[in-house]
Amino acid sequence: MNKPLLLAQIVATLERDLDVLTRAAQTAYETATAEENVAENKYDTLGLEASYLATGQARRSAEIRQALLGYQQLLLRDYDPQRGVQVSNLITLEDEKGARQQLFLGPAAAGLKIAEGTQATTVITPRSPLGQQLIGKRVDDEVTLAAHTLVIVAAT
Structure with a gap:
């Protein structure tokens, strides 16, 4: 596998993952804030659970966004026997x-x-x-x- 193609596939995969996770986080946020999901008693936790899910998905989205940025800015370097294995090898x-x-x-x-x-x-x-x-x-x-x-x- 050549590295430019591999890098393009990594970026495409991260973009897809980010898109899916962003949509899922939006759905969880809408569920958490929907008027019909306001807790009626202490055992009614659907809205609370959805807010925890939305928070976790938002954090994961931020991680993927950061990884995507790192790969979009990555300079591919050839292996250098003098330096040994480095990032992008x-x-x-x-x-x-x-x-x-x-x-x-x-x-x-x-x-x-x-x-x-x-x-x-x-x-x-x-x-x-x-x-x-x-x-x-x-x-x-x-x-x-x-x-x-x-x-x-x-x-x-």
């Missing part, structure tokens, strides 16, 4: 059994998976345990995570 790891996984070290949106054909790329950040270990590593370096040894076999 696409990394292929191989475990001791030969199984490979492709990771994109991005500024945010950890856990996001972008699929192209049968290959999936997982977004990780420098704040994750694996991301922390990868920063500055070079091709053929080893990293250990949860008793698994992984070798960096490629980086772009």
Whole structure:
């Protein structure tokens, strides 16, 4: 997978997620403030529950908006063997059994998976345990995570 295409897919996914979440937050807000949902007694909590939901969705929307901004401003850099792995590198790891996984070290949106054909790329950040270990590593370096040894076999 090439990095410009991957970056475009990450941005598109975050834009879709933001749109869906914004609409859901608006619906929850409307439910929370609807006149028919005013509590009639202490056990009538529909409006209160909807307001909690709207608040949580608004916070999540802000997080996605921030991640989207980070990716829209991200400068893609090629892997530099002198500096090792850095943010915006696409990394292929191989475990001791030969199984490979492709990771994109991005500024945010950890856990996001972008699929192209049968290959999936997982977004990780420098704040994750694996991301922390990868920063500055070079091709053929080893990293250990949860008793698994992984070798960096490629980086772009």
